[in-house]
Amino acid sequence: MELTHKVILDTDIGTDVDDALALAVLLGSKDVDLLGITTVYGDTKLRAQIALHLCLIAEREIPVFAGESMPLSGKDVWLSGAEGEDIEGLDRHLVSTNSGVDFMVGAVNAQPGQVDLMAIGPLTNIARAIESSIEFMQNIKHLWIMGGDFSESKIEHNFKCDVTAAKKVLESNIPITILDLPSAQKTIIRSKEINRIRNSGKLGPFLYAEIMKWIEPRNQDWTIPHDPIAILGCLQPAYFQLSNFGKVHINPDGVSRWAEHPDGNVQLLLHKEPEKAVEKMIALLNALN
Known part of the structure; x- marks a missing residue:
């Protein structure tokens, strides 16, 4: 059977738990050909080792590449300090010496119009890829982003971490769909769902531990x-609605605005059935048996 989605995941895995959940969803999706994982922001080698660790638990061999560690903006990197904490054996995972940006550009350009790029961290790797290859922008099938806050004058983490990169990517002509922070916040998983995740598939215990490590200090x-x-x-567009096309403006502080525009390249991902989306997420985690 031909897989439906060829995907590259670009991630700052290791800081918040949701990057690990996103990787697990992709690993549990039988219609996804996960071509590779690129890490971004801060200690990208450590982030790559965390991604490799998850793949090992899931018994999947996925290429993982460390990407750009420093933002284009020159701003200091913010880390929680808990990245990789309590995960034993990370040093045994050998990270490729090839760069994440080179892998991303090569994979996209080798399969024009076929690769979905999923960016769930700062956009530094994608901005560097745009700088290094004119064809890259033309060859991406679609760019899916978690980032921004278009409802109020608030600054969202992923855009804030590298405003220069975010501006370069958002003002490109790449077809983009964004889940912004207010839309994402319509899905909440509470104790009942968290306990279900604990018992879901090969990655369940690991994901549960990472969730608890994140939420317990915050009460x-x-x-x-x-x-x-x-x-x-x-992967599951039936659970969502898309806005019309528009353009995004981001100011030097990281405050972002989306406005409908006939020549825009950016659509917003809006919830239609958030409860079903959460159920599907847990089902895909369970698929890793």
Whole structure:
């Protein structure tokens, strides 16, 4: 059977738990050909080792490449300090010496119009890919982004971490769909769903531990699965609605605005059935048996 989606995941996995959930969703999707994973922002080698660790638990061999560690903006990198904490054996995972940007450009240009690129971290790798290859922009099938906050004058983390890269990517002519922060916040997983994740598939115990590591210091019994929901926008479009096309403006502080425009390249991913999206996420985690 031919797989429906050829995908590259670009991620800052290791800081918040939702990147790991997003990777698990892709690994559990039988209609996804995950061509590779690229990591971005900060200690990208460590992030790559975390991604390799998840793939090992899931018994999947997926190429993983460390990408750009420093933002184009020159801004200092912010890390939680908990990246990779309590994950034993990360040093055994050998990361490719090939760069994440080179892999991304090569894979997209080798399969024009076939590769969906899913960006769930700062957009530095994609911006560097645009700089390095004119063909890259033309050859991407679609770019799916989790980022931005278009409802108020708020600054969202992924865009803030590299405003220069975000501006370059959003003002390109690449076809883009964005799940922004307010839309993502319509899906919340609480204790009931978190306990179901604990017992779901090969990655369940790991994901549960990562969720608890994130929510317990914040005295929460819930979390928002921003990144896996953005992934589901591509894989399960029936659960979502799309806005008309528009353009995004982002100011130097990272405040972003989307406005409908006939020549725009950016659509917003809007929830239609958020509860079903959460159920599908858990079902895909269970598929990793």
